[in-house]
Amino acid sequence: MNLPLNSLLDRNDTTENARYNMVQQQVRPWNVDDNGVLDALYTVRREDFTPPAHYSLAFMDVEVPLSDDALAIEQGLCMFQPRVEARMINDLEVQPxxxxxxxxxxxxxxxxxxxxxxxxxVTLEINADLAEMARENLTDAGCTNVTVRVADGSKDTLPEGPFDVMLLSGSVEVLPKELLSHLKDGGRLGVIVGQKPIMRYTVVSKQNGTITTTEPWDIVAPRLQGFATAPRFAF
Structure with missing residues (x-):
């Protein structure tokens, strides 16, 4: 059914208002101040990366499930809150x-x-169905400089490396130090590390062979699959 022009305009206005409010009310107050990140939040249509069944959640401050499974978020099959995604990228200071x-x-x-x-x-996804979804979404969005590969980032080789920046879009129990060998000198790795109720976004920098670690903020986030767990104390 073709909608009247006025209805389409009203829908567009509503969507852009929701995007503006997401950036101004959720993201910016969370210490996201990189103009490049803020511009990207306005130009990348988050709703186009949100499953149709959850379109109403696209601009809300919640995790969005990426499958119909009731445990999708618990299993890490989700989009983070917009402020979390933006702050993780913001703190890595990605350069052109x-x-x-x-x-x-x-x-x-x-x-x-x-x-x-x-x-x-280069982005790795262990779930083949999600990888295909992402390829389609990124193609539709005109992101020609992104390669999606089905892989277990905790175990598989990284033939495309080394990298200037590495981002783990999910939490791990312990810092995956094995990834540091794929980081260029001057590079940064961003990852959420820890166990409930305390996890910290951790930025690891490599400079002249020296590793520096900072933990700028706390957040609890779903797990990435495959990464090592912390040793458990036993009597």
Whole structure:
């Protein structure tokens, strides 16, 4: 059914107002101040990376499930809150000449944001169905500098490396130090590390062979699959 022009205009206005409010009321107050990131949030259509069944959640401050499974979020099959995705990228200070690796593609939204900031993005997704969804979403969005690969980022080789920036779009129990060998000198790795109720976004920087770690903020987030767990104490 073709909608009247006025209805289409009203729908567009409503969507753009929701996008504006997402950026101004959720994202910016969360210390997201990189103009490139803010511009990307306005130009990348988050709703196009949101499953149709959950379109109403596209601009809300909630995790959005990427499948119909009731445990989708618990299993890590979700989009993070917009402020979390934006702050993770913001704190990595991605530059236009840099190559980025993302682990945990999901629907492709974070990769799309990264594509506006970096020269090239390689994103790995362990779930083949999500990887295909992300490819379609990224193609439709015109993100020609993004490659989606079905892979387990915790175990598989990374032939495209080394990278200037690495982002894990999900949490892990312990810092995956094995990934640091794929990070260029001057590079940064961003990942949420810890166990409930305390997890911290951790930025690891490599400079002249020296590793520096900062933990700028706390957040609890769903797990990435495959990564090592912390040792458990036993009597």
């Amino acid at each position: 000449h840099e190559r980025v690796l993302e682990i945990g593609t999901g629907s492709g939204y974070s990769a799309a944001l990264l594509s506006k900031l970096a020269k090239e993005v």
